[in-house]
Amino acid sequence: MTTLLAYVVRQMLSLIAPSLQTSLGFTDFQLGMLQGLGMAIFACVASYPMGWLADRFGRRLILAIGVACWSLATGFCAFQNSFGGLFLGTIGIAIGEAGLAPIIFAIIPDLFPERQRNTANFIFYGGSLLGAGLGMAAGGAILQWLAHSQNALPAWLVGVDTWRIAMMAVALLGPIFFLLVATMPRGRTLDSGPLKHIGDDATMIDFLPYAKAHWRTLVCLFGSIFATAVAMTSCLIWFPLALPRAFGIDPTTVGVGLGTVITIATLIGIFLPPIALKIGRGVANLEPIRLARIFILMAPLPALFLPFAASPFQAYVIAAILGATGVAASSLMPGLLQDLAPPHLRSRVLAILGITNGLALAVSPIAIGAMSSLITGSHGMLQAIAIVCVPALIGSAILISLAPRHYAATIRSIRSQLSGEKA
Numbered sequence: 001m002t003t004l005l006a007y008v009v010r011q012m013l014s015l016i017a018p019s020l021q022t023s024l025g026f027t028d029f030q031l032g033m034l035q036g037l038g039m040a041i042f043a044c045v046a047s048y049p050m051g052w053l054a055d056r057f058g059r060r061l062i063l064a065i066g067v068a069c070w071s072l073a074t075g076f077c078a079f080q081n082s083f084g085g086l087f088l089g090t091i092g093i094a095i096g097e098a099g100l101a102p103i104i105f106a107i108i109p110d111l112f113p114e115r116q117r118n119t120a121n122f123i124f125y126g127g128s129l130l131g132a133g134l135g136m137a138a139g140g141a142i143l144q145w146l147a148h149s150q151n152a153l154p155a156w157l158v159g160v161d162t163w164r165i166a167m168m169a170v171a172l173l174g175p176i177f178f179l180l181v182a183t184m185p186r187g188r189t190l191d192s193g194p195l196k197h198i199g200d201d202a203t204m205i206d207f208l209p210y211a212k213a214h215w216r217t218l219v220c221l222f223g224s225i226f227a228t229a230v231a232m233t234s235c236l237i238w239f240p241l242a243l244p245r246a247f248g249i250d251p252t253t254v255g256v257g258l259g260t261v262i263t264i265a266t267l268i269g270i271f272l273p274p275i276a277l278k279i280g281r282g283v284a285n286l287e288p289i290r291l292a293r294i295f296i297l298m299a300p301l302p303a304l305f306l307p308f309a310a311s312p313f314q315a316y317v318i319a320a321i322l323g324a325t326g327v328a329a330s331s332l333m334p335g336l337l338q339d340l341a342p343p344h345l346r347s348r349v350l351a352i353l354g355i356t357n358g359l360a361l362a363v364s365p366i367a368i369g370a371m372s373s374l375i376t377g378s379h380g381m382l383q384a385i386a387i388v389c390v391p392a393l394i395g396s397a398i399l400i401s402l403a404p405r406h407y408a409a410t411i412r413s414i415r416s417q418l419s420g421e422k423a
Contacts, residue, residue: 002067002177003128006097007135008142009074009170010039013090015139016163020086023161030083034090042094044358050099051351052207054106057342070096071174077165099224101128102350105334109346111185118274118288118335125331130263142166171268207348217410220403222356224337225333227396228296229305229360230367231389232326236262236321238368242381247312257312261320268320269327269369288332289407293400295329300393306381308374315382322389329400340410342417364388 013034020026026034041145054062073092104124112120146162211218243254273291280286302321309315334350341349371384 002181003100003124004131004134004138004383005067005173005177006070006100006175007131008138009070009093009135009251010140011135012074012139012166012170013039015143016166017162019163023163023262024081024083024086026083033083034087039090039094040358040361042091044355046095046098047102047350047351047354047358050095051102051106051347051349054099054103054347058186059103059107059110059347060181060184060186062099063107064178065101066096066099067174067178067181068096069241071171072180074167074174075171078164098354099347099351102347102354105338105350105353106341106347109338109343117338118277121333121335121338122253122270122274125334126266129270129327139166139170142169155412207345210342210345214340214406214410215412217403217406218352220399220406221333221336221340222352224296224396224399224403225330225353226356226360227392227399228299228329229357230324230364231299231392232323232330232398233361234364234368234385234388234392235322237364238372238381238385239315239319242385243312243315245381246309246315246379248378249312250351254312257316259321261316262323265320265323266327268324270331272324272328273332276381287401287402287404292329292332292336293397293404295325295332296393296397296400298324298392299329300397303389303393306389307379309379309382336407340407340414342414 007113017026017031020031050062050066069091073089073096077086077089080089105121108120108124109117143162143166146165148172239258243249243258273288273295276291277286277288299322302318302325306315306318306322306337309318333353337350337353339344354358368381368384371387372381375381375383377383
């Protein structure tokens, strides 16, 4: 529920964009600055510090502070009349939300035994993916209700911009979720306060010695995650523009079709890994890292056929297969990172996941845009997407194929160190 609230806040910034242009005269460039530089860049920058604070002072505490931060920043935005003020508010929202996913993925192993952990990961990961659509729907419903209920508002709100009331309404939910997070179970490990009892092994405490010792594992996994994210975000961002160009269809029709495809691909991608793991472990002792490799190896093939799609339906089918394999592989990654990170470094290691995805989001639009400008024809954008996606997915497959041996060595090292600490 806290994650859904975060998505409502995030999507609200997109939904009120026309109102900001009308009431404050913002340009498209300024709106892009708010949602791009203000949200994406600062969320990326703040992710690791939030992870460090969570590892050092308690994950529940920092998560609750993050909720308070983005709630206060959302309320702050409601009272701004300038670009500078709103930009400052979006920075506060970004910083508050930066630790959400890494801290929650770090808390999950504290709250659930190993046999239940993958299920908890899949539930949260799937909820995060679906949260974007639910956040958009919830934010739209709030704005729509306010637009048709002016007479029901208190007299002191009459004449106040609808977008300001909506931002304040969302901000007022913050204290409820702050209390819910602040009183959630601490878990069974080290979330009860500062680190005081973990010995003198620097590998267990400091990130840099840990990263130096296990850099091959980290490069293989995060490199694969980055390459897969470049391919997935390329499709997600550019498909709404590529399909009208290629087939001359209405953008509204594309929105409905892609929305349906994304939903189907997400559901398949979330449910497929736990089913495959359950069957595979009984048949061939299938491990999550090997299953992730299988999904990534499957992804380049549909991407190869993208430039040859002869109809919107064929493009949608290719997008669905590509999306399902990408989501399936990505949904396994948090569990792999939980295993290879010592408990006291877990939030920081998982924070790199957010940074990696943020960098991919920054790279993929530039790569596709640059490639598309060099290709003529109605299918030029689809060709550009394939040119970027296929090598990225092949690179991801190579890296994840190199990972199992290094990953196993890291797991053995971490478990040995933990056993030594307990002894």
